[in-house]
Amino acid sequence: MKAAIFVEPNRIVLDDKKIPDVGPLDALIRVTTTTICGTDVHILKGEYPVARGLTIGHEPVGVIEKLGSAVQGYTEGQRVIAGAITPSGYSNACLCGCHSQDGAGTRHGFRPMGGWRFGNTIDGAQAEYLLVPDAMTNLAPIPDALSDEQVLMCPDIMSTGFSGAESGKVRIGDVVAVFAQGPIGLCATAGARLMGATTIIAVDSIPSRMEIAKRMGADHVVDFSKVDPVEEIMRLTDGRGVDVAIEALGRQQTFEAALRVLRPGGTLSSLGVYSEDLSIPLGPFLAGLGDHTIVTSLCPGGKERMRRLMDVIASSRLDTSPLVTHRFRLDDIEAAYDLFANQRDGVLKVAITP
Amino acid sequence: MKAAIFVEPNRIVLDDKKIPDVGPLDALIRVTTTTICGTDVHILKGEYPVARGLTIGHEPVGVIEKLGSAVQGYTEGQRVIAGAITPSGYSNACLCGCHSQDGAGTRHGFRPMGGWRFGNTIDGAQAEYLLVPDAMTNLAPIPDALSDEQVLMCPDIMSTGFSGAESGKVRIGDVVAVFAQGPIGLCATAGARLMGATTIIAVDSIPSRMEIAKRMGADHVVDFSKVDPVEEIMRLTDGRGVDVAIEALGRQQTFEAALRVLRPGGTLSSLGVYSEDLSIPLGPFLAGLGDHTIVTSLCPGGKERMRRLMDVIASSRLDTSPLVTHRFRLDDIEAAYDLFANQRDGVLKVAITP
Amino acid sequence: MKAAIFVEPNRIVLDDKKIPDVGPLDALIRVTTTTICGTDVHILKGEYPVARGLTIGHEPVGVIEKLGSAVQGYTEGQRVIAGAITPSGYSNACLCGCHSQDGAGTRHGFRPMGGWRFGNTIDGAQAEYLLVPDAMTNLAPIPDALSDEQVLMCPDIMSTGFSGAESGKVRIGDVVAVFAQGPIGLCATAGARLMGATTIIAVDSIPSRMEIAKRMGADHVVDFSKVDPVEEIMRLTDGRGVDVAIEALGRQQTFEAALRVLRPGGTLSSLGVYSEDLSIPLGPFLAGLGDHTIVTSLCPGGKERMRRLMDVIASSRLDTSPLVTHRFRLDDIEAAYDLFANQRDGVLKVAITP
Amino acid sequence: MKAAIFVEPNRIVLDDKKIPDVGPLDALIRVTTTTICGTDVHILKGEYPVARGLTIGHEPVGVIEKLGSAVQGYTEGQRVIAGAITPSGYSNACLCGCHSQDGAGTRHGFRPMGGWRFGNTIDGAQAEYLLVPDAMTNLAPIPDALSDEQVLMCPDIMSTGFSGAESGKVRIGDVVAVFAQGPIGLCATAGARLMGATTIIAVDSIPSRMEIAKRMGADHVVDFSKVDPVEEIMRLTDGRGVDVAIEALGRQQTFEAALRVLRPGGTLSSLGVYSEDLSIPLGPFLAGLGDHTIVTSLCPGGKERMRRLMDVIASSRLDTSPLVTHRFRLDDIEAAYDLFANQRDGVLKVAITP
Incomplete structure (x- = not known):
């Protein structure tokens, strides 16, 4: 089978690989659609180390090809997703x-x-076939009414983005700021909206992302290239600050801005993957006396999580289709990496079909 | 009346002051016992700014002298405490x-x-009389069976220390580490014990504090002057780390050690008052992907909190009397500051009686 | 001033009353709009006892006429609401x-x-003037952009209805059933929607209410006069049952149906005011082994709650205007009671203007 | 192997049975100690239906005899428990x-x-060998320092009893009443103590149980055969009522008493297995307006739960040995049932050794 393999830093190539054997608790999935994540770009650049020869990717949509001997409750041919x-x-x-x-x-x-195993410690989803471990915990059947692309954001983007709002414990009437409106930030914005926030302030500078942020539920969009986002959020909240600040980029600057706009007693919910030590400035941290909470979340997985997220799509509470901006065949995945890693052409997410 | 007044950095003196007028929602308390807090030392040293001429102190035990015209539910002569x-x-x-x-x-x-108003934005408790604002929210009657010294730790030390365990959401069976065993750290240790932690590891280096830590509920005491506390805690937990790490000092070193011993998904509960920016090291923070929670707490106040803490004492769940190591008359408060600020003679807390 | 006074069972009349004196913590409100609640009808019928001569009503919208001597942070002439x-x-x-x-x-x-004091233990809101106790806790300024009718549901209906979803801890992806779609049930439906439920099943039999239920966020509306609601909900959930069942009527039948559709581990959130002992049937209760939660809620009040609810309106997350079906002058309140108590003419809520 | 088998109502006998085959996810345990539960007596009496021929019992302590082909992380010969x-x-x-x-x-x-599978839907623990399904989820290694009898209460009694306090969300300073001091009620008392309750009121009438209740942490013991427990608890709490009431019997009378002593906003945590419809009296239920929570719990299981409970024992936070009052060989299990079912000779729990 064909698979996108990490060869060395700055080199992910499509190569041939053996279709894996199926252990008693596994399931083999024929991948029908997958995508590339920002984390994959970190791997590509050598910023996050994985074993050479590993198949990359952790966002699978597919069809059950073969079930392990001890796996019950599924049928071959069934359409499924698994979480990242x-x-x-x-x-x-x-x-x-x-x-x-x-x-x-x-x-x-x-x-x-x-x-996190796919594309990290075991072979991942950017391939024709994918071995899913602990299949009974992880395989979530796709409702017939939903297309592959409709559920493509569930394994990682929606699950992570929503967890930003969930870990922040957003309540009805909250004011929420979301720093960065990439795919995950956009889903954090949508998650805050779904949980009842009444003022949602999205921060970014790319016009197309700012536009989608509004469709995802933002009440205000702050362009950090034009105004100081901390000042602007304090102005918009009349000096009060926000109940929940969600960081969705992984940089000191956004982490710190999130803390600076947080009201006493508020929660900073961090989704970003950082690449260096963080600094907590004493003043906004109120010297440790602000009753603040800082919480980090790694993408929630498992079939129940996937079921719930697909229900969000099926019930028309959220449409993630605007996030899929480009489509490629698996054969062209190297071109897809090139486009995505360089953030060209307004790309948000790509759909890859083997 | 006599009152301990902040004159300028490094100068708190006992001076005369007018007994305050009582507004409709206030109560005037004749202070019978009070104490000095580490925060007062920060004020003394000029590290935490307050207005010159302010009476210091935020830990009052006393008797109601006069009630405001709109205050109901209390009687003059009643013994009460108010939270810090x-x-x-x-x-x-x-x-x-x-x-x-x-x-x-x-x-x-x-x-x-x-x-936080006493000794910060309004006159405080190191005086013969204290004006308590919003008296109906704050005055907690002392059960007859309890002496002044028995409840002297409730306004700040117990309330803050316990909140370290409470904000950490300690559960039955948890492993908890408490960094620093000053009065607040000792009460954090006691709080973790009260909430059901089954392995409590206290860290300090002063023998008398390490000894009291055991009486307060620690299962293990780690002397950081003899072993690396991170290594020792990882050894004691067989490599697993702790469910909850409580920081009770306010330094980068203890904050960082708390993070380094935290298991994935654990909570760092911070009580310390920091005096400089904090750094979060990338590795132990798992680059933001560890499902960690960092929570800070300012001493909970109000009469219901005080009632519950006094119940802990009254029911013999905790005896804080070992914390009161020295006694002074208010007339000698300058000597008390000298002893306490320099941490001489194994002092933990002093009792001051006007 | 004119006030609607409980004289005796089945007799609430408009009568003259002295404008109340204003104590130091009170505020006098000139009522500009108010309404009648189902609870008021219980009082009218003598089913809920109040003192004879009491002014009825607990849902005030008005203007500050006079502030108590100790009240700060408000100005006379300010438009405000107070919770029930x-x-x-x-x-x-x-x-x-x-x-x-x-x-x-x-x-x-x-x-x-x-x-609950208004119209219960102290004079209420169906009058030209209303004395609000503990004004600083309770007065919530109305944003300029909102009309009286837009915020009229906040003091009780929205606050109670939303609390049904909040106490039920509705999460993203939950299946929620709401039994009875009177004003409070409709707001429970809206609350479940706001908190991220993806399947909301509303139960009623009155066509106009069923229609509004859909506008409030229901995905399915079950007419209990045509189908057995328990069977229908189990069919709609494919045998699984609901995560949260909200009771919004106060009858054995709806309480029991809510329990019968609840999945193991689910929450029955009860808002109804019951008038007789309830029975918990052994089977659906799983003999006490179902990890079920039954929670009751009394309308949350206080100015922060009101601020948040008005934010929901101001941010266009919910439009409660369809709930106000009839308008009366205070002079005609007896007619309003007649209409409302007899549920004539499709009445949901009436707006009363002095 | 020998096994205690349900033959028909009022007849559980020791008989021979084939040692079960081990599936890929299973583990076969050689039982070294087990016990009889109140639920087993319900089965014996025909009050709870199980299949004829089923082996009874759900509280195993044993040694791994054989591991399924897919089970990893354990070794044969290891001492383990599994939850009920x-x-x-x-x-x-x-x-x-x-x-x-x-x-x-x-x-x-x-x-x-x-x-709940052991002794309910699959063969149980009152036998020489026990097949544990989903072994990797359920097998908890026993620390060397703990004897069989020391951990014998973990699988059900401690887990269920503690869950009464946990589901009640007992907090530091709470007042808790525990109705009935059988083995589970005694562990609920201990759990409330472990979580920081400062006033614990235990209700029973059997002198030996009342005595053990004190050792388990009760501050007051109310003998319902001598005083009205509701009146006595209201007296002890000075009219306030309790924050958390735990029901540990499964009768209308105790359920109702628990509700009658509950303060507004309190939690009734129910552990009992009921055998008939329950009635919620309108008055104490405050007509559904008391912000009450009623929560039921089925014994938490899984190896992490067992690990934590054994830690409670290992850290000397609780000693459950007073609960084991009688010892039998498996050969004499029919005599053990006779003693236990008739509650003779002050029996609390029996230890059965094959």
């Missing part, structure tokens, strides 16, 4: 609700980011 | 449960640390 | 977040339904 | 934290009490 994070379900981490830090097989049951 | 934090009860912050960030009278109802 | 529930802010109940059970002045600080 | 509830870990119920209502294999992933 594929927890075992049985580790101590999973059993206390911390599925993304799944440490199945470890002594303690916790492993940092242990739930 | 005296929320109004009616601001928007209070009405959403964020009493310590009370912004009564502001446009938005939130003010950073706004609930 | 007017907590003191300072009782032990309030200080632990249980404002509706406010026991200000009691020994323990808790009093059953103690926060 | 053995969730799969992978159902939708499990993935949203509702493990006891596990519906593995069902269309929706929820099944009422579906996590």
Whole structure:
């Protein structure tokens, strides 16, 4: 089968690979649609290390090709997705609700980011076939009425973006700021809207993203290239600050701005993947006396999460189709990486079809 | 009346002051016992700015001398305490449960640390008399069976220390580390014990504090002057790390150590008052993908909080008397500051009696 | 001034009353719009006892006429609302977040339904003037852009209805059933929608209410006069049952139906005012082994709650104007009671203007 | 192997049975100690229906005899326990934290009490060997320092009892009443103590149980055969009522008493298994306006739960040994049933050793 393989920094190529064997708890999926994530670009650039020869990608939509001998409750030919994070379900981490830090097989049951396996510790989704581990925990059937592209954001983008609002515990009547309106930030904006925030302030500078932010639920869009976003948010909130600030980029600047606009007692919900030490400025942190909460979230996975997210789409609460701006065949995935990594042509997300 | 007044950095003196007038919502308390807090030392040293001429202190035990015209439900002569934090009860912050960030009278109802008034924005408790604002929100009657010294830790030390465990959401079976065993850290240790933690690791280097830590509920005491506390805690937890790490000092080193011993998905509960920007190291922070929570707490106040803390004492769940190591008359408060600020003679807390 | 007074069962009349004196913590409001609640009809019928001579009504919109001597942060002439529930802010109940059970002045600080004062224990809002106690806790300024009728549902209907969804802890992706689509049930439907439920099933039998239910956010409307609602909901959920069932009527039949459609581990959120003992059937209760939660809510009050609800209106998240079906002058309030109590002419809520 | 088998109502006998085959996800345990539960007596009496021929019992302590082909992370010969509830870990119920209502294999992933399999839907623990399904989710290694009897209460009694306090969300300073001091009620008392309740009132009438209740943490013990427990609890709480009332019997009388002593805004946490419809009296229920919560809990299971409970024992936070009052060999289990079912000789729990 064909698969997009990490060869070395700055080199992901499409190559041939053996179709994997199916263990008793696994399922083999024939991938029908997948996509490229910002994290994959970090891998491409060598900023996040993975084993050479690994198949990249963690956002699969597909059809069950073969079920492991112990897998029950599914049929071959069924359309399914699996989350970017594929927890075992049985580790101590999973059993206390911390599925993304799944440490199945470890002594303690916790492993940092242990739930993230596709394209990280095992072969991923940018291929013709994908082996899904712990299939009964992870395979979520796709409702007939939904197309592949309609559910393509569920495995990672929606799940992560929504978790920004969920970990922030957004309540009816909250004021929420979302820093950066890439695909995940846009879904954080949508998540805040879905949970009842009444003033949502989205920050970005790219016109097309600012436009989509409004469609996703933002009440105000702040262009940080034109105004100081902290000042502008304080102005918009009449000096009060926000109840929840969501960071969706992974930079010191946005993290710090999120803290600066946070009201005392508010929550900074961080989604970004950082690449250097962060600094917490003393003043906005109120010297540690502000009753602040800072919470980070790794994309929630598992079939129940996927089921709920697909329900959001099926019930027309959110339409993520504006996020898919470009389409490629798997054969052309190298061109897709080139476009996506360089953020050309207003790309948000690409759909890749084997 | 006599009162300990901030004159200028490095100078707090006992001086004469007029007994304050009592507004309709106030109560005048004749102070019978009070104490000095680490925060007062910050004020003394000029590290935390207050107005010159302000009476210092925020930990009052006393007797009601006079009630405001609109105050109901109390009688003059009643023994009472008030918390270090005296929320109004009616601001928007209070009405959403964020009493310590009370912004009564502001446009938005939130003010950073706004609930802290005694010895900060209004005259404090190191005096013969103390005016308590919003008396009906703040005066908590002392059960007859409890002495002044028995409840002296309730207004700040117990309330803050316990909030470290509470904000950390300690659960039955948790492993908890508490960094620094000063009075607040000792009460955090006690709070973690009260909430059901089954492995409590206290970190300090002063033998007397390490000894009291055991009496307060620590299962293990780590002497950071002899071993690396991060390594030792990882060893004690067999590599797993802790569910909740409580920072009770206010330094980069303890904050960072708390993060380094935290398991994925765990909570860092910070009580310290910091004096410079903090750094979050990328590795232990798992680049923002560890499902970590960092939460800060300002001492919870209000009469219901005080009632509950006094119940802890009355029911013999905790004995804070080992924390009171020295006693002074108000006349000698300058000597008390000298002892306490220089941490001489194994001092933990002093009791001051006018 | 004119006021609607409870004389005896089945007799509420418009009569003259003295304009009340204003205590130091009070505010006198000139009522500009008010309404009649189902609870008022219970009072009218003698089913809920109040003192003879009491002015009825607990849903005020008005203008500040006079402020008490100790009230700060408001100006006379300001447009305001106050919640149906007017907590003191300072009782032990309030200080632990249980404002509706406010026991200000009691020994323990808790009093059953103690926060409900207007038209219950003190004179209410169906009058030309209204005395608001604990004004700083309760007066919420109305944004200029909002009309009286736009905010008329905030004091009780929206606050109660939304609390049905909030106490049920509705999450993104939940399936929610709402039993009865009177004004409160309609707002519960809207609240579930605002919090991210993806399948909302509304139950009623009156065509006009069923129609508005759809506008408020229901995905399915079940007519209990035509189908068995339990069977229909189990059919719609493919046998799974609902995550949250909201009872908004106050009858055994709806309470029981709510339990029968609840999935294991789900929450029954009850808003109704019951008039007789309830029975919990053993089977649907799973003999007490279903991990079920049953939670009741009394209308949340206080100015912060009102501010948030008005924000929901101001941000166009919800339009409650379809709920106001009839308008009366205060002079004609007896006719309004006649219409409303007999549920004639498709009445949902009436607007009363002095 | 020998096994205690349900033959027909009022007849459980020790008989021979084939040692079960081990599937890929299973583990075969050689039972070293087990016990009889009140639920088993319901089965014996025919009050709870199970299949004829089923092996009874759900509280195993044992040694791994054989591991399924796909089971990793354990070794044969290891000492382990499994919870009374053995969730799969992978159902939708499990993935949203509702493990006891596990519906593995069902269309929706929820099944009422579906996590309870031992001695209910599959063969149980009162036998020489026990097949544990989903072994990686359920097997918890026993620390070397703990004896069989020390951990014998973990699978059900402690887990259920503690969940009464946990579901009640007991906080530091709470007043808690626990109705009935059988083994589960005693552990609820201990759980309330562990979580920081400062006034714990235990209700029973059997002197030996009342005595143990004090050792488990009760501050007051009310003998319902001598005083009206509702009146006595209201007296002890000075008219305030309790924050949390735990029902640990499963009768209308205790359920109702729990509601009658509950303060407004309090939580009734129900553990009992009821055998008939319950009635909620209107008055104490405040007509549905008391902001009350009623929550039921089925014994939490899974290896992480067991690990935490054994930590409670290992850290000397609780000693459950007073609960084991009698010891029998498996050969004499019919005598054990006779003693236990008739509650003779002050029996609390029996230890059965094959």
